Amino acid sequence: VPRYVLLIEYDGTDFCGWQTQKDQITIQEEIEKAIFALTKEKVVLFGAGRTDSGVHARGQVAHFDLTKEISIIDLVRGINFFLRPNKIVIISACIALDQDFHARFSATKRHYQYLIINRNAPLILSHNRAWNVRQKLDEKLMQEAANYLIGKHDFTSFRAKFCQAQSPIITMDKINIIRNDAQISINLKARSFLHHMVRNIVGTLFLAGIGKIQPEYLQVILQAQDRNIAGMTAPSTGLYFTHIEYDNNLDIMAMLGQK
């Protein structure tokens, strides 16, 4: 049975997140329904990461097994046809050469982006696409604060209460903060992330950006291992699951046209 891999973009605004839930419209279920409409096979779709309600993806990766043979071109066109008018699109697809490939467990790095528009005026072109922060943010202070999170740490202070991960220990590879006029882009990379971790980090960097906490205070927050000491959970609307890396031997991203 061939294992198909999909590269997926979606606007998370209208969905209750990635993962199928009873009586909720989710991205996973809408794609599974489109695959069924096309192939008449009931498949289970495994995503590289479960995004929350309102969170977007530019490059979610997911896999499923299909008995039926179908060309990649027909698969992509067919799923996209049946996905309409959902704000989800299959960018590309491939067949995993290694039958053990798993969208979630084979992932070696995950990349997220968080967008802030730092201005008084409400958002128009970035409506539902960014967090509108009115207080003046100093992105240099935010970067200084973020630097304390780089490396291997216990991220309990940045973890949602209902997070199901076995361990709160995460190695953060990168947090880069770039301002472009009113837009502040926060780019993060790690092997894995805890539930709400990016949004809780952004809510804490926000406190550093407005000068409410000193950048060094991030050390105290980490050491406290207490969710209540860190900042708020930043709105889902600014968060993008942008890119996933896999072992080069699997060649998945190249086959998806992303290399």
Add this chain to the structure above:
Amino acid sequence: VPRYVLLIEYDGTDFCGWQTQKDQITIQEEIEKAIFALTKEKVVLFGAGRTDSGVHARGQVAHFDLTKEISIIDLVRGINFFLRPNKIVIISACIALDQDFHARFSATKRHYQYLIINRNAPLILSHNRAWNVRQKLDEKLMQEAANYLIGKHDFTSFRAKFCQAQSPIITMDKINIIRNDAQISINLKARSFLHHMVRNIVGTLFLAGIGKIQPEYLQVILQAQDRNIAGMTAPSTGLYFTHIEYDNNLDIMAMLGQK
């Protein structure tokens, strides 16, 4: 009578362009109506440039005269309140220190951006925000072609038939083309542009990008002074009026918080 200057963002999708037209919903008229709702004064709003139906603005500038005195904060909040639910927002405002300031005639440089998403899959996150080009574009060929347009030229070949400008002679200061994965951003700068000029240039650079014309052919197109020899008019949906420069003595952009 003080002259107020507005910095404006809008999503052009739902509008018949900037300029007021009978029985059409336009950006100019919607802002004039909001100013009237707030101040009970009928004003005429003069924009730095008239954008077409579907064209967006990140930094349109416009001015109007008002008898009534009103603080800048109340003006911006009030117009934005009455603009809802239109996809238009006043980012900031100021009073022109020079009573002769004119949003259109005092402008010294205009900046436009054109966004292409170069991929097979339909657009989701950039729906109505970019031109979806499926054929593979070579951005280096596009830049080579664009370089022939830099400097002072007769742009008749890139001018809409109904263009009202007195002269087709334009000095193009800059055309920079940057690819970022599937996204190609074309950034243009000149004192002024002819009607449809950016979109006609983009439609012609597209031909160079897919290899249908050689970059050098842009010289032939310029010399022909014939609209029919250049490429198609690229869709309005990818075009952004991003920024306007004024004489530094007027200090308008600084007062609008854009410097």
